[in-house]
Amino acid sequence: MRDAVFAEWESQVRALIKGAQHILHPTLLNTLPIFYDNIAEALTPNYPRTEATSNNDVAAAHGGERARMTAYEPDQIIQEYQLFRDAFSRVADQQGVTLTRAEWGIVNSSIDNAVRESVRKFTEMHGAFRRKIAASLSHDMRNPLSVMVSAAYTLSIGTTESGRVPVVAKRILDNGQRLSGMIEELLDALSLNSGEKLPLSLSSFDALDLAKAVCDDMGADQAGACTVSGTSVVGYWCEKSLRRALENLVANAIKYGDGKGVQIKVSESHGRMLMAVRNTGNPINSEHYGQIFEYLWRDGSVKDQQGWGIGLPFVKSVAESHGGSVTVDSSAATGTTFMIDLPVDCRPFVESP
Incomplete structure (x- = not known):
């Protein structure tokens, strides 16, 4: 069906x-x-x-x-x-x-x-997204506002030489325009539906070849530590960032698994490239699914574990910047699988305004 x-x-x-x-x-x-x-x-x-x-x-x-x-x-x-x-x-x-x-x-x-x-x-x-942009722009607005206030004060006390008045006035004008642009940006941020994206350099390559290369590098010290299966999927992605994202997932799977190896599977479905990284061992609590993708989050309930660090937030940024997602599926019965899900051809999602 x-x-x-x-x-x-x-x-x-x-x-x-x-x-x-x-x-x-x-x-x-x-x-x-x-x-x-x-x-x-x-x-x-x-x-x-x-x-x-x-x-x-x-x-x-x-x-x-x-x-x-x-x-x-x-x-x-x-x-x-x-x-x-x-x-x-x-x-x-x-x-x-x-x-x-x-x-x-x-x-x-x-x-x-x-x-x-x-x-x-x-x-x-x-x-x-709106809170983050509002906080960031509100912080940055203080700089041009400070320049404007200082310049206006200089003019108000009448100590500026006549030849310097146009220069000071231009500083007020320039920074006023900067501030106006920031306000417009803030208003756009409160209504637009797009998030921040990583800068990507797209090229055509085979995701299966990338998976094999990463697996060979990450599992070089131990036979069977990493295996790859699936089909060849050629598409347009940023090879450098996707490699780093996959390396993060494999490193975490090796570190937090039960030592029975990590499996990478590459497949394609309806114009989407699916790259799954699976390990077995203690599952991730479902209540932490959202938190593990946050920067600097640490799971204090897990003994001798420092948390997932900043690796998973980077993986999330890579996936989202390509116009895709990363998901997690974890249980004691099936193991833990992180799935990078991207359009096969990311050019329309990355290069469009």
């Missing part, structure tokens, strides 16, 4: 949701293919996933991408999931797929929980 569901869903979203008509296909789908796979796993007997949002932050990543990459409002995210439910139901009917009442309960609870998590992350990101 998978491809048929997404074809039906995308058609309805573009027809019914304002602004969706111009969103590129990889951005429109973003993490939904992973969410769909999670539903399939939750419906699979004896698979250790009770519903699609169990032990992962895929739905939150969806909301985060919508905050960064679109002009959506929260109600449009809700409508997306409603249309997803409708598409799932229609395709199931068309293909004669029959689900029990309990199975439909899993599907519905998965979608309902995903709505809440996506909207929560969407609003959280907008609030955090």
Whole structure:
């Protein structure tokens, strides 16, 4: 049903949701293919996933991408999931797929929980972005304002030589214009829907080759410490930053795993490149999913562990700057997987204004 569901869903979203008509296909789908796979796993007997949002932050990543990459409002995210439910139901009917009442309960609870998590992350990101920009610009505004006040004071006390008056006045004018520009920037920041991005240098290369190179480097000291599987995916990304992001994930997986090795898997789905880094061992508490991507966060509850440092926030910045996301899926039964999810061709998302 998978491809048929997404074809039906995308058609309805573009027809019914304002602004969706111009969103590129990889951005429109973003993490939904992973969410769909999670539903399939939750419906699979004896698979250790009770519903699609169990032990992962895929739905939150969806909301985060919508905050960064679109002009959506929260109600449009809700409508997306409603249309997803409708598409799932229609395709199931068309293909004669029959689900029990309990199975439909899993599907519905998965979608309902995903709505809440996506909207929560969407609003959280907008609030955090606006506070950060407001604080930064408010701080920077003090510099031109100080120059203006000082220059105006010099003119007011009448001690300035006549030949210097135009120079002092120009200082006031220049810094007034700077301050005006900052105010406009601040007003834009309170309404725009894009976040800060890393400077990227895009080139075409194979993500599988990159994964193999990183794995060879990181696991050189121990046989079997790192293995790579998957398919060749050639696309446009920033090789330097993506390598650093992958190195961070592999280093963390080796450091915090149980010594049974790290697996990297590269795949492609609906114009998205998926790069998963998995290890086994103690799972990450679901309450920490958001915190581990924050700079300087430390998990004080874990003995002899200094936390995830600044590595994961960098990974998050790399993924988001490419127009993608990074998600975490962690449980004792399935291990811990960090998934970098990027458009195969990032040029439209990185190079556009």
